Amino acid sequence: MVCIRCQMVVKAELEKVGLPYVYVKIGEADIIGDVRTEQLEQLKIGLKKAGLLLMDNKKSVLVEKIKSAIIELVHYAEDQIKVNLSDYLSEKLNYDYTYLANLFSEVKGITIEKFYLTHKIERVKELIVYNELNLTEIAYKMHYSSVAHLSNQFKKFTGLTPTHFKNLKNKRRETLEDV
Structure with a gap:
C-alpha cells in the first residue's frame, strides 16, 4: 500500500x-x-x-516499509527530515542502513537513493503543476541546496528543465504505484 x-x-x-x-x-x-x-x-x-498484493514474506514486508517511509516523507510530510535519509530510515525501521540498502537493492533492483530521488522529482513535478510555488520555494521546500541543484537533478531524471516541464501542458506524471 x-x-x-x-x-x-x-x-x-x-x-x-x-x-x-x-x-x-x-x-x-x-x-x-x-x-x-x-x-x-x-x-x-x-x-x-484491486491491484494490491498481500505480503507475508519478511523481506518483502521490510522493503514495503522502506518504500512507505520514503513515500510518506516525500509526499505527505509537511517538513522534510533534518538528518540523512540513511539515519532516518535506520531510526524509523530499527535496522542497520547497510542491511536495508542491500535488501532493497536485491528485491527492487534499484538503490534506496534512486527510489528516494525519483519520488522527490515526482513531488517536484506535482508542485510545478500546481503552480502555487516558484522554483526557489520548491527548492527550499524539497530541501535542495539551490535552484540550480534542483534544476540539474530534475533534468537528469526527466530530460527536461523545470521551466520546460512547466510549459508542457500534456506531460503526464507517474502514479505513485508506478514509481
Missing part, C-alpha cells in the same frame, strides 16, 4: 471478509485475532482484484 486510496481498499476488503483490525497504515495492517485460511484466501483475491 503506497497511498491513501490503497488504505481504504484494504480496510474495505478486511471488513468484507470479517477481519477486525486495530489499524491500517500505509504498508501494513494490524489484524485482531486469528485469521482462518478461507479468510486469508478471500482477502488475497479481493486485494488482487
Whole structure:
C-alpha cells in the first residue's frame, strides 16, 4: 500500500471478509485475532482484484516499509527530515542502513537513493503543476541546496528543465504505484 486510496481498499476488503483490525497504515495492517485460511484466501483475491498484493514474506514486508517511509516523507510530510535519509530510515525501521540498502537493492533492483530521488522529482513535478510555488520555494521546500541543484537533478531524471516541464501542458506524471 503506497497511498491513501490503497488504505481504504484494504480496510474495505478486511471488513468484507470479517477481519477486525486495530489499524491500517500505509504498508501494513494490524489484524485482531486469528485469521482462518478461507479468510486469508478471500482477502488475497479481493486485494488482487484491486491491484494490491498481500505480503507475508519478511523481506518483502521490510522493503514495503522502506518504500512507505520514503513515500510518506516525500509526499505527505509537511517538513522534510533534518538528518540523512540513511539515519532516518535506520531510526524509523530499527535496522542497520547497510542491511536495508542491500535488501532493497536485491528485491527492487534499484538503490534506496534512486527510489528516494525519483519520488522527490515526482513531488517536484506535482508542485510545478500546481503552480502555487516558484522554483526557489520548491527548492527550499524539497530541501535542495539551490535552484540550480534542483534544476540539474530534475533534468537528469526527466530530460527536461523545470521551466520546460512547466510549459508542457500534456506531460503526464507517474502514479505513485508506478514509481
